[in-house]
Amino acid sequence: DAKTTQPTSMDCAEGRAANLPCNHSTISGNEYVYWYRQIHSQGPQYIIHGLKNNETNEMASLIITEDRKSSTLILPHATLRDTAVYYCIVRAYQGGSEKLVFGKGTKLTVNP
Amino acid sequence: NAGVMQNPRHLVRRRGQEARLRCSPMKGHSHVYWYRQLPEEGLKFMVYLQKENIIDESGMPKERFSAEFPKEGPSILRIQQVVRGDSAAYFCASSPLRSRLPSYEQYFGPGTRLTVT
Numbered sequence: 001d002a003k004t005t006q007p008t009s010m011d012c013a014e015g016r017a018a019n020l021p022c023n024h025s026t027i028s029g030n031e032y033v034y035w036y037r038q039i040h041s042q043g044p045q046y047i048i049h050g051l052k053n054n055e056t057n058e059m060a061s062l063i064i065t066e067d068r069k070s071s072t073l074i075l076p077h078a079t080l081r082d083t084a085v086y087y088c089i090v091r092a093y094q095g096g097s098e099k100l101v102f103g104k105g106t107k108l109t110v111n112p
Numbered sequence: 113n114a115g116v117m118q119n120p121r122h123l124v125r126r127r128g129q130e131a132r133l134r135c136s137p138m139k140g141h142s143h144v145y146w147y148r149q150l151p152e153e154g155l156k157f158m159v160y161l162q163k164e165n166i167i168d169e170s171g172m173p174k175e176r177f178s179a180e181f182p183k184e185g186p187s188i189l190r191i192q193q194v195v196r197g198d199s200a201a202y203f204c205a206s207s208p209l210r211s212r213l214p215s216y217e218q219y220f221g222p223g224t225r226l227t228v229t
Binding site for chain 1: 155157201219
């Protein structure tokens, strides 16, 4: 799986958009970009994933650059409950193993 | 639709005892994954199972750890002769029967916090 690079930490004001970047310059054509988050001490929560098109769901939007070397997760109106560690993961079908490889992620703090 | 269930949520064991962690996947999910999170560290993959089969155990320690996912009942992660270094949060995740492409997500349970005294 391709390696990802994320900022260690970010701050965001409550009600504002949180834009979390992720670099994955070695991504392969068949690798998807996934985002998960882990709120303190809880199990990770799936947020969104995409291949090459921008995606949106009830939680967030995912913007993937045309060359697919980076992406941005957007939380349009951050709340205090969005404070968490956000993980960007790229992965492909490996012919048998579907494990997720978590990096260190970005610790997002939403401030009142 | 109930989510992934794990029990117990907290488990305390003395050094040398056995720990059994249980995971019930979401309804309709036939794939189970176990991850471990040591204090102040990230999540690390341990093992991936389907019903009655271990698909990938590349993250499992070579000794004392085993996992199963029987035809009936929950998946079990078993740690024999626990040591203090086994103290961690153990998370289980499940996913549905996969398609050819990895376009599905894994749903995580709340975890079991193991403390070895």
